Amino acid sequence: MNQLYDFDRVIPRRNTHSVKWDLMAKVSREPDLIPLWVADMDFPAPPEVVEAVTRRAELGIYGYAVNPDSYFEAVGGWMKRRHGWEIRQEWLVHAPGVIPAISMLVMALTAPGDRVVIQPPVYPPFFDVIRKNGREVVENPLVLRHGRYEMDFEDLERQLEAGAKMLILCSPHNPVGRVWTREELLRLSQLCLAHKVILVSDEIHSDLVYDGYRHIPAASLSEEIAMNTITCISVGKTFNLAGLQTANVIIPNAEWRRAYTHTLHALHLFIQNYFAGAAVVAAYTHGEAWLSQLMSYIRGNLDYLTDYLAKHMPTIKPVKPEGTYLVWLDCRELGMTAPEIKEWMYRKAKVALNEGSTFGKEGEGFLRINLACPRATLAEGLVRMERALKER
Ligand SMILES: Cc1ncc(COP(=O)(O)O)c(C=O)c1O
Structure with missing residues (x-):
């Protein structure tokens, strides 16, 4: 090329x-x-994204914005083409960033004092969205074996048996760079299902995968897993648009979607950034x-x-x-x-x-x-x- x-x-x-x-x-x-x-x-x-943002800037009137009609087609098309997962339009909910989304999910779907599992070493705000919302961090550390990090499923099972409400997965994993395999994701998802633990999968790095590896959205593994999984995606890392502060949360479970949307509205964070709708469409269509x-x-x-x-x-x-x-x-x-x-x-x-x-x-x-x-x-x-x- x-x-x-x-x-x-x-x-x-x-x-x-x-x-x-x-x-x-x-x-x-x-x-x-x-x-x-x-x-x-x-x-x-x-360049197509820069052009789309420039066209928006040139309008000069920066009022409240709605997503263009082509928005869902662009996001859904990307997910299907790149990750082999067909999502429904009604599953897609806005967020002003992946971390704000995860924080709102913690608020909406867990109660103060609830235990939330993460897998350190991990992206530091994962600790904050749990602790600063008055929930308890439960650590299921990754294990470094022969130069490669792996999940410790025995420890995870013990932690889930002791009681937990949610698990926040980093997939692919920041900072250790793992792209989790189908087997790992299946085992993790099934443990969450068995222990009635909500799986929140932060897939912000999913488009940034080296040749020879393939990202698998956890929710694409089965319908049952999809109903127990909330997926966060964004153009922020993939196309270097973090400053536009926009993300998509994919929530197939209607009850959880209602709860998340309620929190999004309670905080009045449902309005899209003026530049982001056009940027997302350009990125996912031409990027x-x-x-x-x-x-x-x-x-x-x-x-x-x-x-x-x-x-x-x-x-x-x-x-x-x-x-x-x-x-x-x-x-x-x-x-x-x-x-x-x-x-x-x-x-x-x-x-x-x-x-x-x-x-x-x-x-x-x-x-x-x-x-x-x-x-x-x-x-x-x-x-x-x-x-x-x-x-x-
Ligand atoms: C795993 C992970 N999640 C979320 C974010 C931040 O996402 P946002 O800026 O959309 O809140 C980052 C940024 O580095 C990240 O690495």
Whole structure:
């Protein structure tokens, strides 16, 4: 396939009101820091999306918006083509983001004090949406076996037997990069069914999967599982549109859909972002070629990272990802304490990766790196890390 998109182009993002670039520089007081942390990309969205958003901007009147009629066709078509799952229009409910959706699901479908299971090390807001809503976090940690993370089903069964109301699955998994297999998803879903536990499947990374792996929506496994599963999807990660703050929640169970919608209305969060409807339609209708080239480019970055670490920083071991543009780095052999890692990373190397401990105590001694940047940016970040490590 011809390379149509220039992912090598470095687009300056400093002073663009960016969390990744500007907020980190401000908080760390390191203005020259290279940010390889928060999950957004240093690439522009597909040209068709930029065009659709620009057309909206040019109207100049930014009033309340409704989704275009083509919205469902675009979302449903994407799910069917890319993930082999046919969804019904009435199952689809709006959210102003996947994490707001999960928080509202916790509010709508569990009661204060209820136990909610997550699988750390995992995306930090999973802890927040449970704790900040006054529910109890139950941890079913993943297990690292021969360089690959797996679910601990025996522990999960014990946790579910002790009583839980909901399980929040990260599929594919951030930060460990697993794309769960049909067998794993079936076993997990069946355990949830058997113990009457609602399965909330965060599938925000589902489009970002490397060749040789296939994302399976948990709810597509069977009708019975679909009725016990709520799926959250979004264009935010796939097409780098996180700032538009929009997501879709797929809820086949009518009773749960009513409960979620009630909370969405109670919080008055049901109105779509002015730019998002057009962006979602453009992305899901025209974004496939761009996405495929994006994943080839990120694959190249992954190979670059893997080779570089092996040659120059062999004590840092990347956990091979199957999906997502994030890589979980095992830094335990560096033998540094958490404050030493911070000092090396922010002050000496002047790069920002995510600290593993923020993903749960299992993440201590790990870092998460974001590969969604031009190779030159990644290369500069790695050189800085290596140099600072040698100077220690
Ligand atoms: C697993 C996971 N869920 C949700 C989000 C955030 O989604 P949103 O910005 O739509 O709330 C992220 C962002 O990195 C993520 O990794």
